[in-house]
Amino acid sequence: MLDNFGLRFLAAGQALEVVSTDGMDVALLSSYDGTEIIHHRLRAESSWAIGPSEGWTGSEFIFLLAGEMSVKVKDNIRILKAGDSLNASLLTHDCFFQANEETEFLYVTSQPVFYHYSNVLQGMRELAIQVEEKDGYTADHCKRILQLSMTIGERMKLNSTELYQLNLGSFLHDIGKVKVPENVLNKPGKLTSEEWEVMKMHPTYGKEVLEEANFPFLEVAAIVEQHHERFNGTGYPKGLQGEEISVAAAIVSVVDSFDAMTTDRVYRKALTHEEATAEILKGRGTLYHPEVVDHFIAILSDVKGGEIR
Ligand SMILES: [Fe+2]
Ligand SMILES: [Fe+2]
Structure with a gap:
């Protein structure tokens, strides 16, 4: 009135x-x-x-x-x-x-x-967990990505709004896999190049899923869309580079890469934590945002004596 x-x-x-x-x-x-x-x-x-x-x-x-x-x-x-x-x-x-x-x-x-209380977000969270499990991750993958991303975001002094967006974006980063056909997502072997092209659509699909649900934060959709972009422009879907990639997405990219490397996949064994850490360091300033890598390396030793799971 x-x-x-x-x-x-x-x-x-x-x-x-x-x-x-x-x-x-x-x-x-x-x-x-x-x-x-x-x-x-x-x-x-x-x-x-x-x-x-x-x-x-x-x-x-x-x-x-x-x-x-x-x-x-x-x-x-x-x-x-x-x-x-x-x-x-x-x-x-x-x-x-x-x-x-x-x-x-x-x-x-x-x-x-x-918005944290809303049914839409609760539903999205459940969906995000389901798709990650279907993709061969453990149930707490989303939570782990969220926690590590937030720790880095806080260290990098993101402001409170950016941290809020990182909170949602990191948890929901792979939600677009819901649109990837199961025979591609669950294939027990290496993907063909056509299947890989479909798989590479999941960041774009993720942005679409959030838009279709009238998700109120555009920046969160951007984190989801950019989480496979790489600092030197060799990532997907758009080949963005450097500052074109949001810092929040750059954080999720490092944390998610490490988690993927240290998880057993149907087509390869997990790397050890030391091997995965070496891979992340090798990508510092090329694949990964250098400052994010520095913070990631610094917190690895803080978390349960080097173990993050
Ligand atoms: Fe992903
Ligand atoms: Fe993931």
Whole structure:
């Protein structure tokens, strides 16, 4: 409803979009310029969490309207009751919220997080996992690519919007394989050159899948489309080079290449971590963005003593 001043009023109980997930109803009350005000209703015993690994670095504010929930940060537990608030800006640790009774709170955030709850995105995530498994990867391939990409993105000081896009783009990078015929995707041997041409369409298909689903972030589609481009222009589908490739796509390209090299495929055995690391280093500045390689090498030793899986 618009009044004479052109302001829009929401009627009681009206939201821009409402999504229900396990034990939780979420309603987007307002959204402008990346800032969102989201109403959460958590049923008793349900939990919710926010954390720095998602890449949020903007301002975040939580205001309890009704009920009671406990917040756990590391070993500290605090109880929030109606009227209490929490400024969660610059999170350094995961915050776990547990509703002790039915609880309602407002979550104000400078990141566009609401889409994260949507059924469209949940469906896309499941699809991405299914296609990777069909392609011979383990179930946590998408998650692993996401986590490593985010660690590099944070080290490279991407801003919070770029990190959000990297978060989605890295998880969904191979979603276009859903359009690659199964006899090509699952072929237990080397692909013919015609089949390889079809396989090389998957980044373009991925962009199309996101566009067809009205995915709201063009930059995410670009990450998916560019994840097989190579720094020196020898990649596909467009042969982009250097700065023409988004930094986020350059990050996914290194992480995904390493993961592919260290995974057993039907047509070849996996390389060892040392061999794969040497391959990535060999491609520094030619196949791969040099700065991304430097950060990747630096974090490899941080992650479980050199093991990333
Ligand atoms: Fe791919
Ligand atoms: Fe992949």
